[in-house]
Amino acid sequence: MWRRSVVSRLSSRISASSPLPNPSPILWSRELCAVNSFSQPPLSAESTAAKLAISGIRSDANTISAAAASATTPGGEISSRFASAAGLGHHYARCYWELSKARLSMLVVATSGTGYILGTGNAAISFPGLCYTCAGTMLIAASANSLNQIFEISNDAKMKRTMQRPLPSGRISVPHAVAWATIAGASGACLLASKTNMMAAGLASANLVLYAFVYTPLKQLHPINTWVGAVVGAIPPLLGWAAASGQISWNSMILPAALYFWQIPHFMALAHLCRNDYAAGGYKMLSLFDPSGKRLAAVALRNCFYMVPLGFIAYDWGLTSSWFCVESTLLTLAIAATAFSFYRDRTMPKARKMFHASLLFLPVFMSGLLLHRVSNDNQQPLVAEAGLSNSATGEVIKTQRRKKKRASQAPVAYASAAPFPFLPAPSFYSP
Numbered sequence: 001m002w003r004r005s006v007v008s009r010l011s012s013r014i015s016a017s018s019p020l021p022n023p024s025p026i027l028w029s030r031e032l033c034a035v036n037s038f039s040q041p042p043l044s045a046e047s048t049a050a051k052l053a054i055s056g057i058r059s060d061a062n063t064i065s066a067a068a069a070s071a072t073t074p075g076g077e078i079s080s081r082f083a084s085a086a087g088l089g090h091h092y093a094r095c096y097w098e099l100s101k102a103r104l105s106m107l108v109v110a111t112s113g114t115g116y117i118l119g120t121g122n123a124a125i126s127f128p129g130l131c132y133t134c135a136g137t138m139l140i141a142a143s144a145n146s147l148n149q150i151f152e153i154s155n156d157a158k159m160k161r162t163m164q165r166p167l168p169s170g171r172i173s174v175p176h177a178v179a180w181a182t183i184a185g186a187s188g189a190c191l192l193a194s195k196t197n198m199m200a201a202g203l204a205s206a207n208l209v210l211y212a213f214v215y216t217p218l219k220q221l222h223p224i225n226t227w228v229g230a231v232v233g234a235i236p237p238l239l240g241w242a243a244a245s246g247q248i249s250w251n252s253m254i255l256p257a258a259l260y261f262w263q264i265p266h267f268m269a270l271a272h273l274c275r276n277d278y279a280a281g282g283y284k285m286l287s288l289f290d291p292s293g294k295r296l297a298a299v300a301l302r303n304c305f306y307m308v309p310l311g312f313i314a315y316d317w318g319l320t321s322s323w324f325c326v327e328s329t330l331l332t333l334a335i336a337a338t339a340f341s342f343y344r345d346r347t348m349p350k351a352r353k354m355f356h357a358s359l360l361f362l363p364v365f366m367s368g369l370l371l372h373r374v375s376n377d378n379q380q381p382l383v384a385e386a387g388l389s390n391s392a393t394g395e396v397i398k399t400q401r402r403k404k405k406r407a408s409q410a411p412v413a414y415a416s417a418a419p420f421p422f423l424p425a426p427s428f429y430s431p
Contacts, residue, residue, distance in 0.1 A: 095166040099149055099177055100142035108236050112137040114366045115240025115255055122375045132195035133243040137236060139188025140204045146181035147212035155281040200243035207235045223286040230263040251319045261307045262362055265300035265339050269355035272296060293346035301343050304336035324372040335361045
């Protein structure tokens, strides 16, 4: 009886709210009664909603669907919450990845790791120390890149290639990004200080300040920002060397010098390719003041030639074998050829070719350094941590280094210094 009374009331509601012409409540009532007359359990909310949706009764279908959603099982609620938490975690992980410019940061880590391996000398490479150095460098680089984006929100919003970053697009708040940058930077500095040494931690902290608080504002003030940015990019391999050896020696300057000179053609090509975007963002790049691109191309070509002697210096100072002289010379001449091509024909395809050549140059150059490195702990320190050396040790190291230079071929020393007067002049030791 109670089933039929419920069905009757439901059929009356259907007939009253049905938008169809000539409603027939009796037929609907008979159909529902026939269904309920069987010895089956009552209709579920889902099946009822399906039948009402078929009949076009939208209001009742929405009501029953809402009731079905409210009757979700506890297991379903847990699954829904887990999926929501997973989606939120993926969202923030993606934002942190983009704030950190993770691919660029991994390139910085690669240069730091290369510096660490080169700085070990004759000693065995400490895998935990290498991991700590790379992790600390990654955190510092992530913090610096995040601060860079925090300071440039309005500029990034005007550029096509940056307007979809987390901060301009509103996917993450500024306080959240500041907290992430602060935690990452502090963690990286503490990790380097506790697991390597204070010199490495100091270099990392100084580089963070230089990048975020000097280079970043200079981008909107003067084209010299490119050269300041090149100094920032040259410090990570020095950091790795200091983490491994606790000192900065003459040999430790080879890879930083290569990175410094390499960044100029790399960023000049990028500035030419993105000149309109940089102008829209308000960045004072050299390309903005050089419509013809002639000065920009000349700067790129000049710095490519500055890299030519580095292979000879690395061999002359006992860092690598003689094979590296040949490989580095061919490599630098190859990138110089693309720069010369861009100098003659300042078009977008030529700039893109030089840019791609610069992307290939750095990993090949670092691989050559690692492949042909000579284990040598006879390095004259420029800066050493307290307690690691004294005057007597310094004299011994200096004498050993001079003997090492005497064993090398004289023409190599002249070839490495003669074309560029600002490089160290060759010297020969006679007992």
